[in-house]
Amino acid sequence: MQILVTGASSGFGTAISQTLVQQGHTVYGIARRKEKLQQLKQQLGENFHPIYADLTQFDASTLPKQIDVLINNAGLALGLEPADQANLADWHTMINTNITAVVALTHAVLPLMVKQGIGTIINLGSTAGRYAYTGANVYGASKAFISQFSDNLRTDLAGKNIRVTTLAPGLCSGTEFSNVRFKGDNERAKAVYDDVDAITPQxxxxxxxxxxxLPQHVNVNYLEVMPTCQNSAGLSVTKKHIG
Incomplete structure (x- = not known):
């Protein structure tokens, strides 16, 4: 299969590219960081094709003419401040990366898949798209969009033999997610994963x-993956201050 992976230069994207190339697939990996992609190319060889691009300004003409699987993996969270203290520029960056870029790339790939009469789209969501937590504000909303977008794509593509799945990971170590969220505060990022057995990019x-x-007639609509140590914790109630 010919597989397009976004955010291939680190974390999930790197592990996905490595695994699928090792299984004999041809992988086209999109990312901004040229050096990281070059290193991955040296490691994986001729079945890995780097595409250097900023997805928020992507030129669809650089896409291969056949794509069997699209994995919309690229995304980010910025900040963990409550909404009234959040940075508006961070909100716009998350919207542009997590929503607008996904929509644009999917729109570019869909005609190819429809013409082929077969295809698979896997959109990386997050448990944050289902369970709210303080500071997730726009990040969580952007991942909720991904889930709803996938549902609506599946509806529009009925009868066209194209599968669409939302894969929603929970707490995952071994990525740059928290380093990016905390803007280079590596100690704070490390503390998120101390003393827990989180899931991994692999x-x-x-x-x-x-x-x-899976057989082409099987579509997994939504798949949530949490580490055993994580749970949704239930609803909370804030009591009135007394005295």
Whole structure:
């Protein structure tokens, strides 16, 4: 299969690219960081094709003419401040990366898949798109969009033999997610994963491999993956201050 992976230069994207190339697939990896992609190319060889691009300004003419699987992995969270203290520029960056870029790339790929008469789209959501937590504001909303977007794509594509899945990971170590969220505060980022057995990028890569190798008549609509140590914790109630 010919597979397009966004955000290939680190975390999930790197593990996904490595796993799928090792399984014999051809992977086109999109990312901004040329040096990281070059290193991945040296490691994976001729079946990995780097595409250097900022997805928020992507030129669809650089896409290959056949894409069997699109994995919309690229995304980010910025900041953990409550909404009234959040940076508006951070909100716009998350919207542009997590929503606008995904929409634009999917729009570019869909005609190719419809013409082929077969295809698979896997959109990386997040448990934050289902369970609210303080500071997730726009990040959580952007991931909720991904889930709803996938549902509506599946409806529009009925009868066209194209599968669409939302894969929603929970707490995952071994990525740059928290380093980016906390804007380079590596100690704060490290503390998020101390003393917990979080899921790993390889866990997500293995899950994606399973999804794309299912028979074409099987579509997993939504798949949530949390580490055993994580749960949704239930609703909370804020009491009035007394005295």
């Amino acid at each position: 866990d997500i890569a293995d899950t994606i491999s399973w999804l794309i190798h």
